[in-house]
């Protein structure tokens with residue numbers, strides 16, 4: 001299949017080439033899919049996109065006119081694709097459902113530990129030969145209550161890891177996983193009960209109409225003072241303005257974030273010579289109790305290998321006229 005790989009980043013190209021092994025004609029495009037770049041897909045059978053790419057109705061319509069019948073997502077999340085429009089336009093869309101839940105859960109823990117133990121501040125001091133310990137006090141995770149919102153592939157790994165730390169585990173999900181309760185003593189509660197009782201809240205739900213701004217000012221008011229919030233899911237699951245207010249008022253003790261509500265156009269690029277006027281992000285970036293990574297939770301060798309393998313697998317199924325079990329356009 002002749003496939004245009006949008007948003008191709010240097011770190012993933014060797015994995016994609018290796019998985020492809022010349023099966024498909026892959027063309028790597030540095031730019032992301034947008035109204036400005038959609039015409040580059042003319043005469044391709046398929047495109048492959050990532051979470052930074054936008055596939056709304058207008059873009060999908062143009063893709064269909066150009067003869068693009070397949071979209072292979074190199075991500076698990078698909079909130080950036082208008083799936084119902086794709087289905088109407090007979091464009092098949094498939095994702096990589098679970099490339100490494102460990103990568104994302106482990107990064108969530110990494111954010112939590114770095115935030116709690118003031119790792120970046122400590123490191124900056126040591127680099128300057130300042131070995132003072134003032135204002136580096138954290139807290140034991142042992143016996144703390146962790147609220148896990150979304151106990152699917154990533155959330156359930158989070159349950160296992162935090163169980164290892166000796167934490168009490170609370171869960172909130174529309175589908176409850178009884179084995180997590182039986183094995184790790186997880187207790188499912190309502191969202192507001194989870195917020196009231198958790199010392200740490202970690203988010204692992206997809207971004208949907210129901211989860212958009214799931215964490216808002218009302219819920220923040222119900223949280224324990226000084227609660228830590230970790231978000232590696234999608235930025236808009238949090239109401240960013242409400243979160244900033246909570247951080248400024250110290251009702252939220254710390255925020256670890258790998259995703260940001262307005263990350264499209266900001267993340268995955270070097271803006272150091274022309275800093276964007278994004279006041280919300282600037283505020284977050286300046287707050288001392290906020291640690292930010294730029295959507296890198298997935299970024300492990302194992303995940304990249306799995307993403308590449310599944311992307312090529314999806315393309316191969318389509319090239320043989322078969323459907324793939326990763327297709328999202330069959331479920332609507």
Ligand code: NAI
Pocket residue numbers: 076077078097098101104149150151152153154155172173174175204205206207208210211232233234258259295296297298299
């Ligand atoms: P999953 O589908 O295995 O689990 C999601 C869980 O959320 C499911 O148990 C589902 O029942 C639950 N859920 C869905 N809607 C809900 C609602 N309205 N209220 C409560 N629970 C709800 O997905 P997985 O693999 O665990 O990924 C979760 C999310 O993590 C992805 O959708 C993606 O947005 C994000 N992600 C972020 C990455 C990063 O690099 N930062 C990488 C991979 C995924």
